[in-house]
Structures are given as structure tokens and as C-alpha cells.
Amino acid sequence: MSIQWFPGHMHLTRKAIAERVKEIDVVIEMLDARLPGSSANPLMAELTSGRPTLKVLNKQDMADPVRTARWLDHYNAQPRTQAIALDASDPAPARALIDACYRLAPLRGGMVKPMRVLICGIPNVGKSTLINTLKGKRAAKTGDEAGVTRTESRIALADDFYLYDTPGMLWPRIFVPESGFNLAASGAVGKNAYDEEEVAFELVAHLKVFYPALLQARYRLGLTPEALAQTPDEELIAVVGRQRGALVSGGKVNLQKAAELLITDFRVMHLGRITLETPEMFTGWMKAGLKADAERAERKRKLRDAGHIRAERLPKASAAAGAAHKVR
Template sequence: MSIQWFPGHMHLTRKAITERAKEIDVVIEMLDARLPGSSANPLLAELTAGRPTLKVVNKQDMADPERTALWLAHYNAQPNTRAIALDASITAPARAIIASCFELAPLRGGMVKPMRVLICGIPNVGKSTLINTLLGKRSAKTGDEAGITRTEQRLVLADDFYLFDTPGMLWPRIVVPESGYNLAASGAVGRNAYDDQEVALELLSKLKASYGAQLEARYKLGLPLDTVASLPDEELMAAIARKRGAIGTGGSIHWQKVAELLIADFRSGVLGRITLETPEQFLQWLAAGQQADAERQNKKKERANKPKARKPDRR
């Protein structure tokens, strides 16, 4: 299954970012620390015309700290880019964002040349929470559902620091299948764009490979860790269902119920600190996805250019 979600308001957001990028100094892109590569918008560099970028790896308190360190090193090695990790609800680390912006654009500041910053990110990544923390008040709507913010907002963090907040935006076509599943598991796409059971099985496949101990601790499966890692995904999900009472008539597995349970446990963080991808894994997925997409595009062009068969002359 290919997960895609690009509702109408995202077209408007894309246009708004393109226009706003002409007059901003720094771009803040917020990423989900549990899926930093999958939550990075590949369109952003194009839309913002190569402006200095601050990658804010949010929700670090829910992510694997060792993998977060790998991602920070990955992004900090890129030109004209800084990366910091934080929990958007905590004031002191969030304030480090302002200092980082002035590092990226040292010639800005003061009333004559105020800092103009555009903040972007996928839906449900925590932008509104961060903005409320920076302002010290509730000015932006927050929630655990994708698509809460629908219009651009201009916010004043200081007399010489303007922040332009845009609605969460994905990209028109997700070419990396693994990213689609990770985004769905995190809550970044609308519920009508994916099947809970498919997403839960993909999520479980990643969890059992790297976080079997967390699965055992949460669900009390009574299985050795090597057994957890080697069990087929459906068998492992069935074991979780039996432990958590997701059982239907006659002892059958209630697949929808256990899928929702697993996704909810991941999103809430009760499974522990988890990151679904490393930079190396994501780059491999990306290369494979881009190659497959190029092949699809070539086949599409071939079909379009193929001469149509002439209808027989019935005269």
C-alpha cells in the first residue's frame, strides 16, 4: 500500500511558502525525532531558495538518544544548516532557537534589519506547541490530529524577531514507502489515508528489530528477545492482542483493536524512547524510492508516447 495525503489547503501552503521565502532570512524546519528523515519535507529546499536552515528535531524526549545524536551529526554536516534537538514544551531549550537563527544570519538584527524567520514542518510535528512556548502564551492551536493549523500567522518574538508560522505540509507524492508508514504511525497524515492494520504491522516490524525489550516490557509477552525479533509480524501482533484482550468472538484476534492499540502506544511514548530510522537506513530507502519512482515515470512516458493502434476501416 502506498500512503499519500495532500489535501487542498496544502496547495495553498505551498504557494504561501514560495511567496514568503522571498523576504525571509532563516528557515526553521521542525522534524519528528522519532522519524527525522521521513518527516523532512524534500520540497522545502526548493521552495525556500537555499535560505539558511535550522533543523529543529522535536520530541527528543520520546526518541532514542543514540539515534538522535546520529541525526544531529547528519544534519550539522550539511552546508548552511544547523540542527538542534529539543522538547518543544520546555522553555529554556526552545529559546536556543533564537540564538541559532542569529548564528545562521549574523547580519540581521535590530529595528533596521529585523530577523525574519519562516517556520515549517509536517502536520502534528509540534510547531504550535513550540510557538506557544516561545511566546509564553497560547496563541496557536495544538492537538494530536494532523491539519490543526490552516492559515499563516505572523508572530513577534521580539522587537527585531518576526516569526511566520505556516500550516503543516507534506509533499504531493511520497516516493519512499517506509516514510509513508512512519508518517502514518506518528499521526502526520489524515486517518482516511491509511489502513491501521497495515501501518501497525509495519511499525511492529521495525520495533521488534531494534526495540524488542520495550515490547516485552510493555506487553509482558513472556518471550525471549531473540524470539520476539524472529516471530512473523502477524504472530507477534496476535500475541500482543491476546495479552491485551483484543479478542473477538470465539477467541479470534480483533485485528483492528490491537492495531489501534499499538499505534496509540507508539504515539503516546509509553513504549519507551524509540526512533524508527537511522540516517543510513533512510538514505537507503530514499535511493530505492527515487529509483523506483524514476522507473515509474519512464514507463508512464513510454505509454504516453506509444502510437495508438489505428481502428480498422469498416467501410
């Protein structure tokens, strides 16, 4: 299954960011700490290339702290980049990002050279919540579904500190299948863009290998780790359905409902603190995705040259992503 979701307003956001970044001093890219690689838009790296970047791993209170530390080390090792982890609703660490911006652009500040910061990220990553926390009042709309913010806005956090908020923007084309599943599990894509059962199967396959104790505790499975690892994913989803009452006539499990319950349990942290990827995992996924995408493009080129399909403008996203992303 290919998960794709790039509504019309995201095309407008892409154009707006390309124009705005010309006068920006620091870029804040908000990431979901549960899926930092997948929530880092490759196109964003291309659009903001050359600008100091602050990677904010938001929702860190929902993520695996050991894996969060590995991601922070990964990003902090990159040039002109700093990374911090926070919970956007907590005012103390949220204020820390202002100091981080001044460290990245030490020559900015004061009325003559005010700090100009662009904040961006995928949908539903928590930008609006963070902005409201920094501002101390409801400066931006918030919601638990993707695509709440639709237009750019400028917010003055101080007399010499301007924050430009932009709507959430996903990858123009998600060519890493694992990232598509993780983004869907987190709620970053619209509900009509994915099949809940397939996403739940991918989610439970990760959990039974890397977080078996959390899975056992939530659903009272009563299985040994070895037995759990060998249990088919569909059977585990069925167990979730029985435990949560997702039944239809005859006592059969409604797999669709069971899948929705598992995804919701992950999103609201009923399963515990979970991170769906490590830097090493994502690097491997990205390499495989780029290779498959290049092969797809070559097949398409041959068909076009043979006259089987009409010539068209090829998107830059995937090729540029390989050069600009590098798990940024």
C-alpha cells in the same frame, strides 16, 4: 500500500511559502525526532533552497537519544545548517532556537534589519506548541491530529524578531514506502489515508529487530530474542491484542483493534523512547524510492507516447526531491 495525503490547503501552503521565502532570513524546519528523514519534506528543501536552515528535532524526549545524536551530527555537517533537539513544551531549550537563528544570520537584528524567520514542517510535528511556548501564551492552535493550522500568521517574538507560521505540509507524493508507514505511525497523515493493520505490521517488524526489550517489557511476551525475531508480525500483533483485551466473540483477536492499540502505544510513548530510522536507513530508502519513481515515470512516458494514456503535466516533486533532499 501507498500512503498519500495532500489536502487542498497544502497546495495553498506551498504557494504561500514560495512567496514568503523571498524575504526570509532563516528557515526553521521542525522535524519529528522519531523519524527525522521522513518528516523532512523534500519539497520544503526545494522551496527554501539557499536560505540558512535550522533543523529542530522536536519530541526528542520521545526519541531514542543515541539515534537523535546521529541525526544531529548528520544535519550539522551540512552547509548553512544547524540542528538542535528539543521538546517544544520546555521553554529553556525552545528559547535556544532564537540564538541559533542569529548565528545563522548574524547581520540581521535591530529595528532597521529585523530578523524574519519562517517556521515550517509536516502536520502534527509540534510547531504550534513551540510557538505558544516561545510566546508565553496561546498564540497558535494546537491539537493531536494532523492539519490543525490552516493559514499563515506572523508572530512577533521580540521587537526585531518576526516568526511566520505556516500550516503543516506533507510530501506532495510520498514515493518512499517506508516513510509513508513511519509518517502514518507518527500521526502526521489523516486517518483515512492508511490501513492501521499494515502500518502496525511495519511498526512491529522494526521494533522486534531494533527494540526487542521494549516490546517484551510492554507486552510481557516471555520470548527469547531469537524467538521474538522469528515470530511472524501478524502473530505479534495478535499477542498485543490478547494482552490489551482486543477480543471478539469466541476469544479471537480483533487485529484491527490490536493494530490501533500498538500504534497508540508508540505515539504516547508507552513503549519507550523509539526512533524509527537512522540517516543510513533513510538514505537507502530514498535512493530506492527515487529509482522506483524514475522507473514508474519512464513506464508512464512510454504509455503516453504510445497513445495509451493522455498527455498530462508531470509533477516536479519526485525529481526535484532527489536533487534537493539528499536526506536534508
